[in-house]
Amino acid sequence: MRMSKLFVQTLREFPSDAEVISHKLLVRAGYIRKLTNGVYNYLPLMWRVLKKIENIVREEMDNAGAQELLMPFVQPAELWHESGRWDVYGKELMRLKDRHNREMCLGPTHEEVITSIGREGIRSYKQLPVNLYQIQSKFRDEIRPRFGLLRGREFIMKDAYSFDADEQGLDKSYEIMAKAYNKIFERCGLETKMVQSDSGAIGGSVSHEFMVLVNEEAENNAGENDVFYCTKCGYSANSNHAVSILNPVETDGKFETAQIVDTPNVHSIEGLAEFLKVPQSVICKCLIYVIDGKYVAALIRGDRTVEETKLMNAFQGNDIRIARNDEIDEIMQASGFNAIAGFIGPKGLKNVEIIADETVKELKNFVIGINQTDKHLIGANWGIDVELPQKTEDIRLVEENDKCVDCGAPLKVTKGIEVGNIFKLGTKYSKAMNATFTDKDGQEKPFIMGCYGIGISRTAAAAVERHHDEYGIKWPLAIAPYTVIIVPVSDQDETQMKVAEDIYQKLLDAKIEVILDDRQERAGVKLKDADLIGIPYRITVGKTIQDNLVEFKERATNNTITITPEEAVKRILAL
RNA sequence: CGGGAUGUAGCGCAGCUUGGUAGCGCACCUCGCUUGGGACGAGGGGGUCGCAGGUUCAAAUCCUGUCAUCCCGACCA
Numbered sequence: 001m002r003m004s005k006l007f008v009q010t011l012r013e014f015p016s017d018a019e020v021i022s023h024k025l026l027v028r029a030g031y032i033r034k035l036t037n038g039v040y041n042y043l044p045l046m047w048r049v050l051k052k053i054e055n056i057v058r059e060e061m062d063n064a065g066a067q068e069l070l071m072p073f074v075q076p077a078e079l080w081h082e083s084g085r086w087d088v089y090g091k092e093l094m095r096l097k098d099r100h101n102r103e104m105c106l107g108p109t110h111e112e113v114i115t116s117i118g119r120e121g122i123r124s125y126k127q128l129p130v131n132l133y134q135i136q137s138k139f140r141d142e143i144r145p146r147f148g149l150l151r152g153r154e155f156i157m158k159d160a161y162s163f164d165a166d167e168q169g170l171d172k173s174y175e176i177m178a179k180a181y182n183k184i185f186e187r188c189g190l191e192t193k194m195v196q197s198d199s200g201a202i203g204g205s206v207s208h209e210f211m212v213l214v215n216e217e218a219e220n221n222a223g224e225n226d227v228f229y230c231t232k233c234g235y236s237a238n239s240n241h242a243v244s245i246l247n248p249v250e251t252d253g254k255f256e257t258a259q260i261v262d263t264p265n266v267h268s269i270e271g272l273a274e275f276l277k278v279p280q281s282v283i284c285k286c287l288i289y290v291i292d293g294k295y296v297a298a299l300i301r302g303d304r305t306v307e308e309t310k311l312m313n314a315f316q317g318n319d320i321r322i323a324r325n326d327e328i329d330e331i332m333q334a335s336g337f338n339a340i341a342g343f344i345g346p347k348g349l350k351n352v353e354i355i356a357d358e359t360v361k362e363l364k365n366f367v368i369g370i371n372q373t374d375k376h377l378i379g380a381n382w383g384i385d386v387e388l389p390q391k392t393e394d395i396r397l398v399e400e401n402d403k404c405v406d407c408g409a410p411l412k413v414t415k416g417i418e419v420g421n422i423f424k425l426g427t428k429y430s431k432a433m434n435a436t437f438t439d440k441d442g443q444e445k446p447f448i449m450g451c452y453g454i455g456i457s458r459t460a461a462a463a464v465e466r467h468h469d470e471y472g473i474k475w476p477l478a479i480a481p482y483t484v485i486i487v488p489v490s491d492q493d494e495t496q497m498k499v500a501e502d503i504y505q506k507l508l509d510a511k512i513e514v515i516l517d518d519r520q521e522r523a524g525v526k527l528k529d530a531d532l533i534g535i536p537y538r539i540t541v542g543k544t545i546q547d548n549l550v551e552f553k554e555r556a557t558n559n560t561i562t563i564t565p566e567e568a569v570k571r572i573l574a575l
Numbered sequence: 576c577g578g579g580a581u582g583u584a585g586c587g588c589a590g591c592u593u594g595g596u597a598g599c600g601c602a603c604c605u606c607g608c609u610u611g612g613g614a615c616g617a618g619g620g621g622g623u624c625g626c627a628g629g630u631u632c633a634a635a636u637c638c639u640g641u642c643a644u645c646c647c648g649a650c651c652a
Contacts, residue, residue, distance in 0.1 A: 009586090010613095011585090011586055011587085011602085012586075012600095013586065014586095016587065016588090016645085019645085027586095028586095034644095036643095036644095037643085091650095092650065092651080140650080140651070140652085143576080143648095143649070143650055144649090151650090151652090155652065156652090157652050224651085225651095308649080320649080321576095321649060322649090324577090418652065419652070421651085453652050454652070455651090455652030457652085458652055459652090471612095487611095489610065489611055491610075492609090492610070493610080520610095521610085522610050522611095522612090522614065523610050524610085524612040524613050524614080525613050525614095526611095526612090527611070527612045528612060528613050529613085540611075542610095542611055551611090
C-alpha cells in the first residue's frame with residue numbers, strides 16, 4: 001500500500017474526549033473515529049487489525065471443532081419472552097418496534113437464537129456435541145459507554161455456544177474452549193489470566209473470565225475489574241466472585257454490659273470507631289439495599305465492604321443499588337422508627353429482608369445501630385440483644401492480603417481487562433425454551449449448554465493498552481495492520497526512492513503486507529507517523545544508501561540495525 | 576438515573592467576567608524553499624459560535640429551556 005493513497009488521518013494532538021491510552025492512540029493514529037456515543041467507525045487500518053484477530057479466532061475455533069455461522073442482528077421479542085429475559089435483561093437491551101408494531105431487539109448476545117437453532121436442528125444424541133459460533137457486531141445500550149473500544153455500545157464479538165447430552169460432555173466442551181482461548185490470546189500477543197467469575201445476567205453456574213492484566217502504575221487505568229490472585233497456588237478470581245479466609249482481628253468489643261449510648265452526629269463507621277475508641281472490626285455495619293425493588297438489610301463487620309454482586313446473587317436478583325435516603329425514611333416509618341442513615345440496625349425492621357455476612361457471626365460485645373438517631377447499642381451479643389439473621393452468606397469483598405481459601409497464602413490484587421468469558425449454562429435456556437433431543441434411552445432431554453465470548457474489538461484495544469510507548473502503538477506482529485513500512489527519507493533523492501520502490505516491490509511480490517511512505521513530507525513527519533501507527537518493522541532508506549545500507553527498526557523494542565536492503569528484505573521474509 | 580463539567584472550523588483551544596461586524600495553533604489548497612524525528616516564507620479556503628426561545632438598538636457573550644458530549648458511581652465482551 002502506498003501511504004499517499006492509504007485512507008488515514010493522523011492527528012498531532014490527542015483527542016480531548018479520550019481518557020485511556022488505547023482510545024487516545026487509536027483516534028490519534030487514525031484507526032477509529034467516533035460516530036456517536038459508544039459507537040465507532042473502524043477505519044481501514046483498524047479493520048485490518050480486527051480482521052487479523054477474527055482470523056486467529058476462526059482458526060482456533062475451527063481447530064477446536066466449532067463451526068461458524070451467522071445469526072441475525074435483529075431478534076424477535078418472542079424468543080426473549082420464551083427465555084424470560086425480555087423482562088429481566090433491563091435497559092441494555094435495545095428494544096424497537098417494526099412497522100407492524102411487533103417488538104424486536106438488537107442482539108446483545110444470542111443464547112435465545114442459538115437455542116432456537118439447536119431445538120430445530122438437533123434431534124438426537126448422535127448429533128452431539130455441537131459447538132456453533134459467529135463473529136458479529138453486538139449492541140448493548142450501556143449505561144455509560146467509555147474508554148473508546150474498551151466499552152462501546154456497539155462492539156464486535158465472537159460468541160460460541162455448545163450443546164451437549166450430559167454434564168460430562170459440557171465439562172469437556174468447556175475445557176476445549178478454555179484451551180482454545182488461551183491459544184487465541186497468546187497468538188494475539190496478549191498475556192491473559194483465566195479467573196473465576198460471577199455468571200451474571202447470562203445465567204448458569206460456572207464461569208471464567210480471561211483477563212489482560214494491566215499494571216497499576218498506568219496513569220489512567222483501563223482495567224475495570226479487580227482480580228484477586230494467589231501467587232502460591234494459582235487461585236484467581238474476579239472481585240465479584242473471589243472468596244478468602246480472613247486474617248484474625250479483634251471481634252470482641254470488650255463492653256461488659258449492653259447499653260445504649262449517645263453517639264451524636266457519628267454516622268460513619270470510621271467516626272464511630274474513633275468516637276468509641278474501638279477497632280472498626282467490633283462494629284456491625286447495617287446497609288440498606290434495594291434488590292429488584294425489594295428492601296434488603298445487609299449486615300457486615302465494620303471493617304469490611306459488601307460485594308454487591310454477591311449480595312444480589314444471594315437473593316437471585318437482577319438489579320441492586322444502595323437505598324436512597326427517602327427509601328430509608330419509608331422503612332423507618334413502616335417499622336415505627338425515625339432514624340437516619342448511619343444509625344440503622346436490623347432489630348425491629350419491617351418489610352425488609354435481612355442477610356448477614358459470615359463475618360458478623362463471630363462478633364461479641366459489639367456495636368450496632370438500633371434505629372435511633374445519634375445513638376448506638378454497645379456490648380451487644382447475638383441471641384440476647386439482637387437476633388442473628390437466619391440468612392448468613394459470604395457477601396463481602398475480598399481484600400488484598402486476605403488468605404487464599406485453597407492454600408492459605410496471602411492474596412494479591414491487580415486490575416484486568418476482560419477480553420473473554422466462558423460459561424457453563426447448563427439447561428437454563430434449553431429448559432425455558434423447550435429445546436430437547438432424544439437420548440440413548442429414548443428419553444427427551446434438554447440440551448446441556450455452554451457459551452463462550454470474546455470481545456474482538458476490545459481485544460484490539462487491550463493490545464494497545466499493553467503494547468505502546470510515548471511515541472505510539474506497538475502492535476504485536478500477529479495483529480498488526482501491516483508488517484513493515486518503508487520510509488524513504490527524502491522523496492527528492494532519486495536513489496533513495498528507487499531503492500525504496502525496489503524493496504517495496506520485492507516485499508509485495510512475496511505477499512508481505514507492506515506500506516511505502518511515498519508522501520511528499522519531511523522525514524520527521526514520516527518517522528513520527530510510522531511510530532504512532534505502530535507498524536512492527538520499519539525500513540528507512542536514507543543517505544547511507546550510498547554505501548548500500550538501510551536502517552532496520554523493530555518497533556516492539558525500538559532497536560535499530562544498519563544492514564543492506566537485501567538483508568532487510570531477507571529478514572522480513574524470514575518472519 | 577444521581578453528582579460534576581463542557582459545547583466556538585476536521586483536531587486542539589482563546590474570546591464570554593465588563594454585549595459592539597468571530598480569532599489562534601495544527602490540518603487543508605497554491606507557490607517557493609526544505610528532507611534523519613511533527614521546518615520556513617507568502618498567499619488562500621473553511622464556522623447559522625450545539626439547538627430553540629427571551630432581554631437588547633445590538634448576543635458567541637446576559638436569561639430560560641432543550642439537546643449532545645465528557646468525568647465519578649451501578650453494567651459487561
